[in-house]
Amino acid sequence: MGMKCSECGVCCKLFLINLTEEEYKSGRYKTMFDEFVHDFSEAEMVGANILAQKEDKSCVYLKDKKCSIHNFRPQVCRDFFCDTEDKKFKEMIEKIKEFKDN
Numbered sequence: 707m708g709m710k711c712s713e714c715g716v717c718c719k720l721f722l723i724n725l726t727e728e729e730y731k732s733g734r735y736k737t738m739f740d741e742f743v744h745d746f747s748e749a750e751m752v753g754a755n756i757l758a759q760k761e762d763k764s765c766v767y768l769k770d771k772k773c774s775i776h777n778f779r780p781q782v783c784r785d786f787f788c789d790t791e792d793k794k795f796k797e798m799i800e801k802i803k804e805f806k807d808n
C-alpha cells in the first residue's frame with residue numbers, strides 16, 4: 707500500500723455496498739428498499755442490505771467526493787483500496803481504470 711487515496715470518489719460511485727448482517731441490523735445505515743423488508747435474510751434476498759444510492763448511483767454518504775461517515779463506514783469500504791494487490795479486487799480496480807479513461 708504505497709498510494710494515498712486521491713479522493714476521486716469513483717469507487718463510491720461504481721460499486722454496490724453490501725452491508726454485513728451486523729451492519730444491516732445496527733440500523734445506522736440508509737439502505738435500499740428499507741420500508742419493505744423486516745429481517746436480514748429477506749434483506750439479502752432482495753438486495754436490501756445494500757447502501758442507498760443517490761440519483762446518480764453514487765453512495766448516499768458520498769459528499770463532495772468524501773465519505774461523510776468515514777469513521778463508521780461499512781467493512782467493505784474499509785477493505786477496499788485501489789492500489790491493493792488482492793486478487794479479489796482485481797475486477798473492481800479494472801472498472802475504476804475504465805471509468806477514469808472514458
Ligand code: SF4
Nearest residue numbers: 718765767768773783
Ligand atoms: S460509505 Fe463512504 S466509503 Fe463507503 S461507498 Fe459510501 S461514501 Fe464510499
